[in-house]
Amino acid sequence: xxxxxxxxxxxxxxxxxxxxxxxxxxxxxxxxxxxxxxxxxxxxxxxxxxxxxxxxxxxxxxxxxxxxxxxxxxxxxxxxxxxxxxxxxxxxxxxxxxxxxxxxxxxxxxxxxxxxxxxxxxxxxxxxxxxxxxxxxxxxxxxxxxxxxxxxxxxxxxxxxxxxxxxxxxxxxxxxxxxxxxxxxxxxxxxxxxxxxxxxxxxxxxxxxxxxxxxxxxxxxxxxxxxxxxxxxxxxxxxxxxxxxxxxxxxxxxxxxxxxxxxxxxxxxxxxxxxxxxxxxxxxxxxxxxxxxxxxxxxxxxxxxxxxxxxxxxxxxxxxx
Ligand SMILES: Cc1ncc(C[n+]2csc(CCOP(=O)(O)OP(=O)(O)O)c2C)c(N)n1
Ligand SMILES: [Mg+2]
Numbered sequence: 001x002x003x004x005x006x007x008x009x010x011x012x013x014x015x016x017x018x019x020x021x022x023x024x025x026x027x028x029x030x031x032x033x034x035x036x037x038x039x040x041x042x043x044x045x046x047x048x049x050x051x052x053x054x055x056x057x058x059x060x061x062x063x064x065x066x067x068x069x070x071x072x073x074x075x076x077x078x079x080x081x082x083x084x085x086x087x088x089x090x091x092x093x094x095x096x097x098x099x100x101x102x103x104x105x106x107x108x109x110x111x112x113x114x115x116x117x118x119x120x121x122x123x124x125x126x127x128x129x130x131x132x133x134x135x136x137x138x139x140x141x142x143x144x145x146x147x148x149x150x151x152x153x154x155x156x157x158x159x160x161x162x163x164x165x166x167x168x169x170x171x172x173x174x175x176x177x178x179x180x181x182x183x184x185x186x187x188x189x190x191x192x193x194x195x196x197x198x199x200x201x202x203x204x205x206x207x208x209x210x211x212x213x214x215x216x217x218x219x220x221x222x223x224x225x226x227x228x229x230x231x232x233x234x235x236x237x238x239x240x241x242x243x244x245x246x247x248x249x250x251x252x253x254x255x256x257x258x259x260x261x262x263x264x265x266x267x268x269x270x271x272x273x274x275x276x277x278x279x280x281x282x283x284x285x286x287x288x289x290x291x292x293x294x295x296x297x298x299x300x301x302x303x304x305x306x307x308x309x310x311x312x313x314x315x316x317x318x319x320x321x
Pocket of ligand 1: 063064112113114115141142143144145146172174175176241
């Protein structure tokens with residue numbers, strides 16, 4: 001990977017982290033009128049995959065998709081305005097955090113229906129195959145979505161039809177508060193995909209270099225007509241399932257487990273790596289954070305100053321025509 005791309009990956013992760021930290025800080029004022037699911041701790045997956053997607057490749061996500069939206073090139077101002085349910089939001093203030101869309105950069109939608117985006121992304125991959133438009137679809141979902149029938153039906157169909165789709169399972173080991181070993185006997189979800197005849201790998205989703213290398217190869221295969229491909233990316237969310245709640249140590253997940261994963265921070269690890277090869281230092285860190293802080297401040301000012309949809313516009317943009 002060239003040096004510019006390597007530092008760009010770092011920027012993408014830090015930007016996602018800083019945006020979500022600001023969302024968390026603002027949430028207590030109760031002006032963000034939408035449930036939020038933060039990806040803090042999981043930034044390397046979206047960054048490592050999206051760096052290899054082209055602007056017009058398709059992406060589908062879930063209730064926890066701020067990271068993917070930003071990494072794929074979605075507009076930050078429009079995302080924050082969507083959280084405030086403003087007319088200027090990326091879904092015109094109708095969708096909120098769980099229903100982000102930015103068709104201009106291939107983000108056709110994120111969905112709160114767990115597993116709901118998997119057949120949608122399989123469908124765009126089928127369309128691309130029929131139209132021979134050369135596009136790849138990346139579908140992001142959690143370990144909980146692998147429990148859904150849509151996961152199994154979609155994988156079987158995509159394999160049969162050799163569809164250009166990259167399935168990205170962000171395995172953060174929990175579906176709300178239900179740990180994976182209470183839901184699955186075989187904890188290797190990548191192996192499930194192999195059962196459908198789909199090449200797959202279980203990788204360290206907190207190592208952006210590993211994610212990026214695997215995603216590059218996988219997207220390349222899809223583009224050559226050798227899809228689908230499946231990546232299971234092991235990672236961990238730092239915040240509670242929803243909102244800004246702390247769910248550590250109250251019977252849901254242990255302090256030891258949480259501390260272990262904090263020690264595996266994808267951003268800190270990658271910064272240390274970039275520093276060790278002379279690509280990063282304190283001055284670059286300071287400049288980056290200042291630039292991103294200013295951008296975030298602008299986005300929040302834009303969102304809060306934006307008009308709300310009026311009641312007579314209620315049904316606009318709700319149905320596709
Ligand atoms: C079809 C469906 N069933 C149940 C829910 C309730 N629900 C919301 S998030 C969630 C857990 C999802 O876990 P996972 O897919 O691992 O994603 P994560 O939240 O860990 O990112 C559930 C069960 C839902 N939104 N949709
Ligand atoms: Mg999960």
